[in-house]
Amino acid sequence: MSRHNFFDKRTKEISNSSYRRKMIFSFLIFAVLVAAGIFAWKWLNHQPTEQGALKPLRKTLEANEKILQSTFDTSKKSKVYTEKDAVKNVRVNGLVGMEKTIDTSTWRLQVVRAAGDTLKLSLDDIEKLPKVHVIFDFKCIEGWSQVTHWAGVPLKTFMDYYHLNTQEKMNYVGLQTVDKKYYVGIDMPSALQSQTILCYEMNNKPLPMNQGYPLRLIIPVKYGIKHLKQLGTMYFSNQKPPDYWAERGYDYYAGL
Amino acid sequence: MGLLNSFNSSTNFRMKKVIKKHPLAIRWFHWINFPVLTVMIWSGLLIYWANSVYKISVGNTTIIKFFPKGFYKALNVPFHLAKGMSFHFAFAWLFIINGILYVAYTIFSGEWRYLLPNKYSFKEAWQVLLHDLHIKKYQPPQLKYNAAQRIAYTAIFFMGMGSVLSGFAIYKPVQFSWVAFLCGGYEAARVEHFILTIGYVLFFLIHIFQVIKTGWNNFQAIISGLEVIKPEKQISTNEQA
Numbered sequence: 272m273s274r275h276n277f278f279d280k281r282t283k284e285i286s287n288s289s290y291r292r293k294m295i296f297s298f299l300i301f302a303v304l305v306a307a308g309i310f311a312w313k314w315l316n317h318q319p320t321e322q323g324a325l326k327p328l329r330k331t332l333e334a335n336e337k338i339l340q341s342t343f344d345t346s347k348k349s350k351v352y353t354e355k356d357a358v359k360n361v362r363v364n365g366l367v368g369m370e371k372t373i374d375t376s377t378w379r380l381q382v383v384r385a386a387g388d389t390l391k392l393s394l395d396d397i398e399k400l401p402k403v404h405v406i407f408d409f410k411c412i413e414g415w416s417q418v419t420h421w422a423g424v425p426l427k428t429f430m431d432y433y434h435l436n437t438q439e440k441m442n443y444v445g446l447q448t449v450d451k452k453y454y455v456g457i458d459m460p461s462a463l464q465s466q467t468i469l470c471y472e473m474n475n476k477p478l479p480m481n482q483g484y485p486l487r488l489i490i491p492v493k494y495g496i497k498h499l500k501q502l503g504t505m506y507f508s509n510q511k512p513p514d515y516w517a518e519r520g521y522d523y524y525a526g527l
Numbered sequence: 528m529g530l531l532n533s534f535n536s537s538t539n540f541r542m543k544k545v546i547k548k549h550p551l552a553i554r555w556f557h558w559i560n561f562p563v564l565t566v567m568i569w570s571g572l573l574i575y576w577a578n579s580v581y582k583i584s585v586g587n588t589t590i591i592k593f594f595p596k597g598f599y600k601a602l603n604v605p606f607h608l609a610k611g612m613s614f615h616f617a618f619a620w621l622f623i624i625n626g627i628l629y630v631a632y633t634i635f636s637g638e639w640r641y642l643l644p645n646k647y648s649f650k651e652a653w654q655v656l657l658h659d660l661h662i663k664k665y666q667p668p669q670l671k672y673n674a675a676q677r678i679a680y681t682a683i684f685f686m687g688m689g690s691v692l693s694g695f696a697i698y699k700p701v702q703f704s705w706v707a708f709l710c711g712g713y714e715a716a717r718v719e720h721f722i723l724t725i726g727y728v729l730f731f732l733i734h735i736f737q738v739i740k741t742g743w744n745n746f747q748a749i750i751s752g753l754e755v756i757k758p759e760k761q762i763s764t765n766e767q768a
Contacts, residue, residue, distance in 0.1 A: 297751035328613040414578030520609030527701040
């Protein structure tokens with residue numbers, strides 16, 4: 272388009288008074304919009320909080336979760352790395368609910384199949400199930416990530432072995448640390464994804480205490496906040512189980 | 528003849544020649560984008576703080592640290608990761624929707640003709656730069672936007688696309704693994720997302736400087752849509768056309 276056309280098409284003559292009227296009108300509308308924007312921002316920031324997040328934002332996080340969960344594909348795996356990619360110094364994060372020592376002669380994983388029906392399993396019971404290695408880029412919600420090497424039994428294998436078939440059809444798995452001070456809820460499709468493991472080894476050695484000895488969850492399709500350490504209790508529910516960080520304003524789903 | 532002349536001049540006195548510079552839709556997109564992008568940058572900063580590791584250094588000497596403690600303190604950034612995420616993942620929708628509408632409008636209205644750089648733009652942008660820096664007097668002719676603006680406003684479109692893509696690569700690196708792959712991986716996507724944000728801030732600073740320098744007539748056009756063509760400019764316009 273030539274220069275001439277641009278100016279011809281868009282140029283017109285208007286009277287001074289109609290120009291002035293147009294100006295006042297546009298600036299008035301603009302002022303109203305600015306005021307509306309400021310009002311909307313103030314309104315949003317004065318909304319009550321729900322689970323640590325402003326209510327409209329919490330609703331949006333839940334809507335995001337719904338949209339993204341509906342497209343979640345369990346066949347999509349977190350990228351797999353080789354053993355030599357894995358770091359030796361594995362970062363420790365999150366000390367809530369962590370005990371200094373745990374005696375595995377008395378420790379039992381408590382699997383609540385239903386109210387009043389709890390399966391109690393020793394570490395040996397879990398270690399004799401098929402073991403898989405998971406080497407992946409562990410992602411913390413803070414923003415850092417690290418390729419780390421873990422091993423244990425896939426949660427799906429574990430649940431199949433103990434005939435938790437009706438439980439597999441429920442919506443959520445709830446997990447608690449031994450002292451129950453840290454707890455997470457995980458949607459069932461993510462829990463049953465093949466890389467999700469009940470983990471007892473890191474870098475081919477038993478888990479260190481600060482990495483969740485004797486048993487922790489490794490779930491590569493979630494942020495680190497869901498990889499609960501020092502696992503004590505597992506239960507199943509159709510409602511969202513309480514989640515430590517979701518109660519403090521984070522997205523409940525925390526899926527990757 | 529004399530009568531006609533005086534009639535004409537009196538008409539000119541009461542009339543203004545104006546150019547419809549910015550269509551209403553574009554003014555809306557612009558003024559919605561400004562606060563939304565501001566919220567995105569602010570909430571992004573709250574998120575970035577939780578792992579604020581980026582810096583520019585030569586050898587062992589840090590030149591710029593992103594960001595110094597005092598900067599965070601002044602803006603009340605520390606310990607608001609959850610808040611940052613809740614705002615970021617809500618306002619991101621507004622940013623995306625507004626961006627899509629803007630691009631669709633630009634395509635269908637034909638406004639893209641004044642926006643996309645053409646074969647002269649890169650040479651002319653250099654001349655614009657020299658002119659703006661007061662090195663050369665010559666200013667290349669322009670339509671709605673000059674060549675430097677064409678390049679800048681087209682670049683900002685690609686930057687927006689880059690932010691959305693790298694954003695999704697960080698947000699869902701497993702489900703959108705192909706997006707993460709396009710970005711060169713999760714860590715790379717995070718760096719790109721950060722650099723683009725710094726880019727917006729620099730764009731904003733230059734933009735504000737240029738708007739102030741160019742003056743009121745140009746600025747009010749993004750509110751009213753109309754820019755007054757001053758008589759002397761009218762003459763030069765005719766000459767150039």
